Amino acid sequence: MNPVNYLYLAALLFTIGATGVLIRRNAIVVFMCVELMLNACNLALVAFSRMHGNLDGQIIAFFTMVVAAAEVVVGLAIIVSLFRSRHSASVDDASLMKL
């Protein structure tokens, strides 16, 4: 099947993730959407890697996973502490600072 389709899929996933970030309130969900975007990137990378017939893309994909994991660690830490101090994980509640 035409490798370009993988790219379309990747783009689709990326957009879905982005949309999620834009519309979901719960910080966790938002964060998951970001992860989704990252994975979309991975898909694209792997697809390209296959097209070009070299491994760089796939290697980057691995790196991405690691980074994503790291982000999870940091992100969850922050979100949880926020949740604990204000008993809500809604990103919209966290709007003390504005204007």
Added chain:
Amino acid sequence: MSASAVHSLWTTAAEPIDKIGAPDIEYGQLSPTLIVIGAAVLGVLVEAFVPRKTRYYAQVFLSVVALAAAFAAVIGLAAGGYATTKSGIVAMGAVAVDGPALFLQGTILLAGILGVFTFAERRLDPAAHGNRVDSFAAQAASVPGSDSEKAAVKAGFTTTEVFPLLLFAVGGMLIFPAANDLLTLFIALEVFSLPLYLLCAVARRKRLMSQEAAVKYFLLGAFASAFTLFGIALLYGYAGSVKYGTIARVVDGTVGEVSPALAGTMGNDALLLIGAAMVVMGLLFKVGAVPFHMWTPDVYQGAPTPVTGFMAAATKVAAFGALLRLLYVVLPGLRWDWRPVMWAVAIVTMLGGAIVAITQTDIKRLLAYSSIAHAGFILAGVIATTPDGVSSVLFYLGAYSFVTIGAFAVVTLVRDAGGEATHLSKWAGLGRRSPLVAAVFAVFLLAFAGIPLTSGFAGKFAVFKAAAEGGAGAIVVVGVISSAIAAFFYIRVIVLMFFSEPRPEGPTVAVPSPLTMTAIGVGVAVTLVLGVAPQYFLDLASQAGVFVR
């Protein structure tokens, strides 16, 4: 490892091979980064094993020494000619060691040192239960106001983790402008971003705001980096490689043998343009350019002020370094596509930052918006696409970072019962109460405003000159106008400090330890020296103005 090697390895995976060629790493030329990262790791160990009482001192000592050593290493490399003649690409093409890289690394390291000083300041707040406290939560994990926190305070805990975190961040920042392939770029981005997210969250006072800042920064940062990564993917798809050199060659169409796949993707400019745009967008997010700036005010305001200072200075330096390299090394062939776009970005950034700042009432937010405006000015230099452009940007970054750290360090000094008194109304009449501090802050503000005889003016003149020579006269005019607008709010603060009557219940100015004093002092000194006699540093910058390909 080079693409072809991987390729062959992949196709002939059948028969076993006895030895794998070890990659050759130029440790010497990577030493600054390695020292800092190593120190960071050590710092973690310190957290683990050194008794709490001495941890603080150990960490401060370790960080300062490490950063100083790294700085020494940078100087050594520069002296060794790695900035000019011997500049080259190391770590199998992952990292470039050349003028801009070293110059920016040096700047970042100095900023880091000053940052450590402000982090380590423990004289500003009254001692709690006989323990000196700094700007960071006793125990970041515990809920503000909860018993566990009280206990932590009583026990005299302090978040000494901030020092290793800072070191990690610095480490990432050192690589960021030196990264010579997209993967390294991305990793470095994350390496310095993640610690910063955490650092934002650990303020001792106003923790809610601090955490909110962290969440916003984190989510938006992750969002942005996702874009960057997708852009990277696309560029990779376009060029079949993530190495700057290779991509550049593909863009120029000067690549050697063209595989059929490459031939296919090469023709597809959409990949290239979209990819480039997304990567650039990620970097613009980091420098806080309109319309990717909106995190800046909130994060600057919420984060612990020392962190804000460090972040505002160092992040900008690193990010602009990376941006420069990307635009000058990877995408020079695309100049005619991205220049107009960057024009637009620069203009809206300058004007946006300046205009919105007028009505700010919180000093940290004010500085945040001013930093946005400055990002615009620097972009003007970036657009020049001339060697002068590069050197002017380098100079500007150097000058700017010291002013910023100094300014935020001063902000930490003005305190009332609730911690730092960042609301402008509280700064009224500061000049009467403590003329010296007010005067110092005035110097920084004037530098921001770009008044002659301050580094701000020299920098502004450098970038505008470069822009004008690069044929961007319009940018200069807009820049001039927005500086005029910007002047308005810097002046407002000065008026407030000197010409309005002090409030009876106004804030007090804490007498800081030598650490903060050094930070401020260095800031002032650099500001004035670069203002009066910038030639030496301009030389430095212009020598360092050449990228290696």
Added chain:
Amino acid sequence: MENLIALLIAAPLLGAAVLLCGGRRLDAVGHWIGTVLAAASFVVGVVLFADMLGKDPENRAMHQFLFSWIPVGGFQADVAFQLDQLSMTFVLLITGVGSLIHVYSIGYMEHDERRRRFFGYLNLFLAAMLLLVLADNYLLLYVGWEGVGLASYLLIGFWQHKPSAATAAKKAFLVNRVGDVGLSIAIMLMFTTFGTFAFGPVLEATGEATEGKLTAIALMLLLAACGKSAQVPLQSWLGDAMEGPTPVSALIHAATMVTAGVYLIVRSADIFNAAPDAQLVTTVVGAVTLMFGAIVGCAKDDIKKALAGSTMSQIGYMVLAAGLGPIGYVFAIMHLVTHGFFKAGLFLGAGSVMHGMNDEVDMRKYGGLRTYMPITFITFGLGYLAIIGFPGLSGFFSKDKIIEAAFAKGGTEGWILGGVALLGAAITAFYMTRVMLMTFFGEERWRNQPTASPAEPDVEPAAAHHGAAASDHAAAATGEPHPHESPKVMTIPMIVLAVGSVFAGGFFSIGDRFIHWLEPVTDHAHGNPPISAGAVTASTVAVMVIGVGLAWLQYGRRPVPVVAPRGSLLTRAARRDLYQDDFNHVVLVRGGEHLTRSLVYVDHTLVDGVVNGTAAGMGGLSGRLRRVQNGYARSYAVSMFGGAAILIAATLLMRAV
């Protein structure tokens, strides 16, 4: 010899400097210093005069170059003096009459604690006036010109505590400034036309310039003359100037300063000769003013203002004569000199009367004073006879000549001008007789009649009061006055001037002495009137007699009412200076106030408003923009997403185009 010229000016200048900077310690001797230095200047003048008489008429002019004043490119102004017969005449008049009036003032100002400063100002005036007549170029003349203006400003406003005095002084200066504009423009025109503005070169070069230019220059000079000599339309200040102490009125506003305009015209004779239109205008101005002054003079009850009106009118004669060209110049100057004598005398007399009457100035409160102050009466009387042109006295000769010359202008103008001049003579006779009768004859209206009471509306109220501080028997200012003769120090100058006003004219006219004296400077042409000179003279005398007769009918036979009757329309108009001040007030003052007020408003709202508006606009824009920063992370993300989209679109677009 030339080097003495500077001395003429130096002496009074020194006096001014010493007296004004000297401080209180000089109060005791101040007036003597002033008087001596004035006299010294006079002596120097006489010496120079004697020397001048020794030379042959054609090259009597002396020059003294002091230093180069303003040298810039082609613009070369020197401080240099020129003393020719014309200047000489003035020098003698100024220093002579000046010295006398100094002497007189010693007595008159005796009780004023600021007498020292008064003499300082007087000296300053002498210096400036001498500079005016001695300068050898127009720019230096300008300095003297404004210098006398300053002195007159200071002296009119000498009693500064009186608002009216301060106002009058300001008015005088401002009106003069208007004239000065004329002078400075004239100088600029000369510079652009001839490349110089020194008398000699300019007057020689007149031939080469176009008539248009010359007319322009002449008219500008005339404007200046009008300002200084109180000619219509710039005459309004002279009446108010009477706020000043009487010696000032005598010296500055009768004898010398006000005649500077005539000097200017005569001095610029060549320019005027080459610009007939300008000359015509000059004659018209002169004629109008002489009628104007005369009419005003008839209606005033304030003795000084009446005299002021007469001064205006007499200068009108001079200007008229000067406007007639070569046939008139000499007589203009001659009348100027004689007028200097008798008008100064009259003013001093008036001062003496006021001195004896608690500084009352309203003639309706005088009457029958001849017995109480005989010397004053006699000197004043002689002056009176002189001014009305009683045959044989100074005024007769000079004025008669002018009327003759006016007729001699020829053509209808000649008739008109001559007629006006004649009529003027009649009116002069009328109002002077009026003054004479009201003051020295009739019943004693000041009996059981507190003087210095609030005067009638048409008399400057402050004028009635100025005694209050003028002298410290102000206390007595209420209650019946005790008329008495003034001290010698005051009467002697009056006597001297009286002598002058009797014989000067005759002395000048015998063998046309004066004509021959001035001819080399102003070149005289004998004008022959359409009717014989004898006839003119006869008619002059006739109208004079008629004027006197009418006045006697009105004020001699019938008693003079203490409170002025409402009077005819003309009378009322004349009392209010023919409404000229009211006109100025409505048009200039009011209009000006409105203009400035509206401009202040414009400056504040428009010019400044634009700036503040911009600032405010910025603030508003900022306030609106910062709302975008609503604190919601997701909306930030939206902006990032949008931004990214735009970025990508733009990049693609760039490639597309």
Added chain:
Amino acid sequence: MSFPLLTATAVLPALGAIATAAVPAARRTAAKWLALIVSLATLVLAAVVLVRFDPDGDRYQLTESHAWIKDFGVRYELGVDGIAVAMIALTALLIPFIILAGWHDADPLETGSKRWRPTQGFFALILLVEAMVIISFEATDVFLFYIFFEAMLIPMYFLIGGFGDRAHEHGEAAASTQRSYAAVKFLLYNLVGGLIMLAAVIGLYVVAGNFSLTQIAEARANGTLDMATSTERWLFLGFFFAFAVKAPLWPLHTWLPNAMQESTAPVAVLITAVVDKVGTFAMLRFCLQLFPEASTWATPAILVLALISIIYGALLAVGQRDIKRLVAYASISHFGFIVLGIFAMTSQGQSGATLYMVNHGISTAALMLVAGFLISRRGSRLIADYGGVQKVAPVLAGTFLIGGLATLSLPGLAPFVSEFLVLVGTFARYPVIGIIATVGIVLAALYTLVLYQRTMTGPVKAEVEGMPDLRVRELVVVAPLIVLLIFLGVYPKPVTDIVNPAVKQTLSDVQKKDPQPEVEASK
């Protein structure tokens, strides 16, 4: 190399400023004396410059040139021509009087921390301004000039905003708000001007490749450097705008009344007599030399603006209720004359303009300082609050009158010479404008005499009773100024001799000759 005289002249007050600022809080009087002595020493140096300068010598003398910021093409280049010498002399001359007049203006009455040292600050700032003004008169490098042209604003800003009249009719709170408004207005106006000029400066560099006035002017002259007409005009406008704000020229003038009204009299003098002169001076030195064609091109418009300034300023002065505002508007009118003279492009006009700068400096100083003494006595700036002062304080009134007469440029006093030169110079080329401008002298008489009449004459007001006459210190300030006014009025030759050659040079830069008298022309 010889002793760097020019540098010394500028550096001395700068060092003095630092020293003064360093004087401990308690030793206030010491600081005052230190400042005074330094300013006098500077005056001596300026005198040396005046002596060492040879009017018939090279165009720029006592030159110094050192590399400074090579990357910006900037050199530290100093040099003075006759005009600059005159201006430096004026500056150095006025500062001691300003300091002496402001002797008590900055004695602290509010209780700040013990480190709060207003007095030291006040005099230090004045010296700092002097240093910057002097160096911007000396600079022959556009960038160097620009730097100090801008930097000057900061100390001025603090002087205006930080120190106001002691008593204020609306109370201290209102006073401080009005003060800071005035200060901000001053700063922003000039900053905007300066920034626009910055754009032009950069443009100039792009075109010319360096900032050396002499080199560029030379290159312009011998045609090796030709700018596109449009470019030159834009650059000219950029420069001129900044100078017109500083000068100030209508309609960019509104900052001046506020600034002068709110600041203390000495500072007001510093603004209008010293700092603003940099603007007009710069028009003469930079606009005309760098952009001759553009200058000629813009002349008509500028003349009209100048004319408006003259009449408009005078009329507004008539309408003022506040003594200082009145003087401010009078100054606007006078600056109109200066600009008129500069752009009349005749030797009389430009020499007159230069002379005018000097004389206006002195006369305004005299008038404003006396006004300041008056205000300090009564504690009000409103004309209406005075009356009959001459009765109680004759010397004060007398000096005030002389200052006023100088302002209305009475012949015999210095301003007359310059004003007449300007008028003649203008008239020679533009008769109509010359004539209209001449009307200005009537208005000048009007506002001056009205001011004098309302404040000094008439019955003595109750509040004025027992007002002390000038004290010795004040007399020491005023007397020399008056002597100067008279001397320069009678014998201006020393100044004109210095100025004329420079003016001739400038005129030749713009390829202009004095128009010939008609009589010669006709021959």
